[in-house]
Amino acid sequence: MNDNLTADRPTFVTHLECSMTGERYEADRLHGLSRVGRPLLVRYDLDAVGRSLTRDALAARDTDLWRWRELLPVRRTENIVSLGEIETPLVPISKSAGGGNVLVKDEGRLPTGSFKARGLVMAVAMARELGVTRIAMPTNGNAGAALAAYASRVGIETIVFCPEDTPEVNVREIAVQGARVWRVNGLIDDCGAIVGKGAAEGRWFDLSTLKEPYRIEGKKTMGLELAAQLGWELPDAIFYPTGGGTGLIGMWKAFDELERLGWIGAKRPRMYAVQASGCAPIVRAFEAGEEHAERWDDAHTVAAGIRVPRAVGDFLILRAVRESGGKALGVGDPAILKAVADCARADGLLLCPEGGATLAAYREALRTGEVDEAERVVLFNCATGLKYPMPEAPNWLDRHAAIDFDAL
Amino acid sequence: MNDNLTADRPTFVTHLECSMTGERYEADRLHGLSRVGRPLLVRYDLDAVGRSLTRDALAARDTDLWRWRELLPVRRTENIVSLGEIETPLVPISKSAGGGNVLVKDEGRLPTGSFKARGLVMAVAMARELGVTRIAMPTNGNAGAALAAYASRVGIETIVFCPEDTPEVNVREIAVQGARVWRVNGLIDDCGAIVGKGAAEGRWFDLSTLKEPYRIEGKKTMGLELAAQLGWELPDAIFYPTGGGTGLIGMWKAFDELERLGWIGAKRPRMYAVQASGCAPIVRAFEAGEEHAERWDDAHTVAAGIRVPRAVGDFLILRAVRESGGKALGVGDPAILKAVADCARADGLLLCPEGGATLAAYREALRTGEVDEAERVVLFNCATGLKYPMPEAPNWLDRHAAIDFDAL
Numbered sequence: 001m002n003d004n005l006t007a008d009r010p011t012f013v014t015h016l017e018c019s020m021t022g023e024r025y026e027a028d029r030l031h032g033l034s035r036v037g038r039p040l041l042v043r044y045d046l047d048a049v050g051r052s053l054t055r056d057a058l059a060a061r062d063t064d065l066w067r068w069r070e071l072l073p074v075r076r077t078e079n080i081v082s083l084g085e086i087e088t089p090l091v092p093i094s095k096s097a098g099g100g101n102v103l104v105k106d107e108g109r110l111p112t113g114s115f116k117a118r119g120l121v122m123a124v125a126m127a128r129e130l131g132v133t134r135i136a137m138p139t140n141g142n143a144g145a146a147l148a149a150y151a152s153r154v155g156i157e158t159i160v161f162c163p164e165d166t167p168e169v170n171v172r173e174i175a176v177q178g179a180r181v182w183r184v185n186g187l188i189d190d191c192g193a194i195v196g197k198g199a200a201e202g203r204w205f206d207l208s209t210l211k212e213p214y215r216i217e218g219k220k221t222m223g224l225e226l227a228a229q230l231g232w233e234l235p236d237a238i239f240y241p242t243g244g245g246t247g248l249i250g251m252w253k254a255f256d257e258l259e260r261l262g263w264i265g266a267k268r269p270r271m272y273a274v275q276a277s278g279c280a281p282i283v284r285a286f287e288a289g290e291e292h293a294e295r296w297d298d299a300h301t302v303a304a305g306i307r308v309p310r311a312v313g314d315f316l317i318l319r320a321v322r323e324s325g326g327k328a329l330g331v332g333d334p335a336i337l338k339a340v341a342d343c344a345r346a347d348g349l350l351l352c353p354e355g356g357a358t359l360a361a362y363r364e365a366l367r368t369g370e371v372d373e374a375e376r377v378v379l380f381n382c383a384t385g386l387k388y389p390m391p392e393a394p395n396w397l398d399r400h401a402a403i404d405f406d407a408l
Numbered sequence: 409m410n411d412n413l414t415a416d417r418p419t420f421v422t423h424l425e426c427s428m429t430g431e432r433y434e435a436d437r438l439h440g441l442s443r444v445g446r447p448l449l450v451r452y453d454l455d456a457v458g459r460s461l462t463r464d465a466l467a468a469r470d471t472d473l474w475r476w477r478e479l480l481p482v483r484r485t486e487n488i489v490s491l492g493e494i495e496t497p498l499v500p501i502s503k504s505a506g507g508g509n510v511l512v513k514d515e516g517r518l519p520t521g522s523f524k525a526r527g528l529v530m531a532v533a534m535a536r537e538l539g540v541t542r543i544a545m546p547t548n549g550n551a552g553a554a555l556a557a558y559a560s561r562v563g564i565e566t567i568v569f570c571p572e573d574t575p576e577v578n579v580r581e582i583a584v585q586g587a588r589v590w591r592v593n594g595l596i597d598d599c600g601a602i603v604g605k606g607a608a609e610g611r612w613f614d615l616s617t618l619k620e621p622y623r624i625e626g627k628k629t630m631g632l633e634l635a636a637q638l639g640w641e642l643p644d645a646i647f648y649p650t651g652g653g654t655g656l657i658g659m660w661k662a663f664d665e666l667e668r669l670g671w672i673g674a675k676r677p678r679m680y681a682v683q684a685s686g687c688a689p690i691v692r693a694f695e696a697g698e699e700h701a702e703r704w705d706d707a708h709t710v711a712a713g714i715r716v717p718r719a720v721g722d723f724l725i726l727r728a729v730r731e732s733g734g735k736a737l738g739v740g741d742p743a744i745l746k747a748v749a750d751c752a753r754a755d756g757l758l759l760c761p762e763g764g765a766t767l768a769a770y771r772e773a774l775r776t777g778e779v780d781e782a783e784r785v786v787l788f789n790c791a792t793g794l795k796y797p798m799p800e801a802p803n804w805l806d807r808h809a810a811i812d813f814d815a816l
Contacts, residue, residue: 002498002637063471064497083756084499084514089472089492090410106492109517112758113794149756159816161805169794175801178753180816182805190807198813229410345586348491348557350520386521386577386794393583397569397590399598405606408567408588 108384122218138191141170223254355381516792530626546599549578631662763789
């Protein structure tokens with residue numbers, strides 16, 4: 001049996017710090033944003049981690065998310081919650097990627113069918129460790145489903161707010177998994193405002209993206225896994241669908257931690273933050289050379305997961321993209337839908353629209369010479385494609401009639 | 409990188425044999441049913457496997473399905489097809505199982521969201537190895553989706569026939585993954601008759617459950633994995649949702665092979681074949697002491713995956729259940745739906761209806777004393793619950809109005 005969930009292991013969190021000012025915050029306390037309203041980052045005694053854990057010891061463990069325990073914030077083993085956070089596979093897609101050397105990291109295999117499970121499993125475990133009994137959160141869908149599943153499992157009460165056009169499947173999934181869920185006539189930041197108001201009144205703990213420090217620690221396991229799966233040699237480029245950007249920020253943090261452990265070298269992938277043209281605040285700020293991104297008005301795209309008009313971690317996303325030599329790229333809905341269709345038909349892999357956006361951006365980058373087809377590239381498919389609408393297939397056959405086999 | 413997909417490894421198939429008469433058939437040839445119309449089973453030189461492979465060597469490999477290569481039929485590495493067939497996690501469900509020692513093997517994490525991927529990845533790889541270029545198959549949904557994905561990936565043409573009330577999501581998924589799909593006004597055996605007629609005319613290869621010999625070899629990896637995950641100590645009981653029964657037959661075969669390799673002892677789990685009361689041919693035959701099961705008329709259940717009125721491997725299912733000291737159990741639709749709802753709400757795990765059927769059967773078995781709550785039990789959740797209808801969650805909130813936080 002997997003003992004990652006049951007074995008006590010040493011932990012190494014020293015403190016938290018403001019991602020903007022560097023101000024220190026005490027570990028093992030409940031925190032939201034820093035005093036200047038920016039995300040807090042968890043810091044570890046990495047020298048001590050390096051003395052306690054080797055890559056070989058890690059390789060001998062089961063490959064799920066909890067094998068990274070020494071680089072995670074949960075102190076007490078009994079606070080771990082799990083629905084089976086497997087290491088997600090890397091699936092090559094040669095045909096729809098136009099011959100490039102492209103691997104899709106298929107995050108749809110995680111509990112509740114999306115990469116949101118990584119962040120929420122950690123946030124809920126930490127909420128449990130720190131005594132939280134009631135959580136609220138705004139969500140475009142998948143994060144709410146992951147929160148509901150983990151919180152119900154450990155008996156924490158949850159209230160979730162979704163934009164009015166959140167896919168029906170997500171809203172229902174959140175409800176059946178034991179949360180109370182409300183549709184709101186607005187976008188995700190309107191939902192966030194309601195959560196913030198309730199939190200200010202002491203009604204619940206606010207678990208919004210980056211507004212508590214632990215989702216990023218869960219998301220950084222994408223970077224840790226990728227390094228281990230590729231033999232501690234990072235890819236040349238990563239295309240990441242970017243809404244709140246927690247995953248991109250998390251991976252960038254993971255790579256730094258791995259280098260300081262001496263497990264990888266200084267080489268970094270170029271990080272491409274992919275957004276939909278109908279909601280591209282990071283792309284606009286990147287191109288304008290800004291450090292922060294203004295709110296995007298009239299946001300619209302088929303890729304609801306990246307329909308995020310304002311990201312509280314905007315400067316962290318932009319910083320990572322620039323340091324890496326990457327770019328922020330916008331793609332239109334028709335290109336997204338075509339990428340999803342092509343990948344399913346040719347490579348047998350059904351992407352979510354946000355995953356399709358990364359493939360569309362990669363194809364465009366290949367066309368413009370931004371990437372070379374010999375480069376190893378990883379695209380993130382952040383959720384199972386099964387949650388999203390697919391075209392009708394209206395073929396009918398009458399078994400009582402003579403069948404024209406030539407026409408089938 | 410995972411080298412299970414790329415490393416050449418020795419293979420050990422000696423021949424195939426009729427599951428009814430024991431008649432031998434040559435390996436490395438295209439086969440359907442045996443001369444007496446029964447499934448063919450693949451046989452290996454297990455002594456040679458044992459000399460070539462140890463449990464330790466196996467433990468050092470990546471954990472996906474292809475690590476079992478020496479116990480699988482594919483000869484040439486280049487015929488392997490893969491969409492990331494990960495080892496599926498075992499998720500404990502303490503609350504909804506009423507306190508028992510219950511693990512759910514969550515097969516919804518496989519490519520295309522169901523355990524059908526195990527059988528179809530093997531059948532398609534073998535079809536490729538044996539030169540097949542056109543495949544047809546009847547399906548209640550998930551098998552067709554898996555076939556379409558793998559066959560499209562390797563460029564094999566596929567035609568799929570579904571009963572008229574197959575869930576819309578399955579039909580669309582099959583189509584977007586590149587197969588031609590037809591709804592037929594009938595049940596799965598009506599669809600099977602069309603496939604059989606076309607195959608007899610030489611129009612395509614018939615890939616129906618158990619009508620070709622390799623799906624069972626893919627499905628047996630459920631048994632191989634379970635043994636490895638549980639430290640080579642099988643559970644006390646397995647509850648398996650039973651339509652065509654390929655997985656149950658496959659696991660039973662796997663356990664025999666593992667014992668002959670000396671990797672497990674003589675202990676076997678009691679095998680419980682779970683069916684819906686509205687389509688329970690195996691239950692009826694089990695209770696009547698019959699060796700074969702008659703076709704079930706007017707089949708109906710919410711669990712479409714086990715709505716199989718007649719199984720060509722009926723006698724193999726019944727034989728395994730009886731040898732194991734298990735039973736065939738029927739559960740009603742209300743108990744199935746309640747099990748799905750309870751497990752999602754209390755344990756955060758969204759089962760498919762067929763998975764819900766195993767939980768409902770387990771609860772009933774616990775109540776009647778058929779199983780003891782101290783026994784270790786594995787339930788098979790054969791597909792992601794996301795493909796199935798969920799109840800509405802009709803809560804609306806107006807962000808422009810004053811919010812009554814106490815009412816949320």
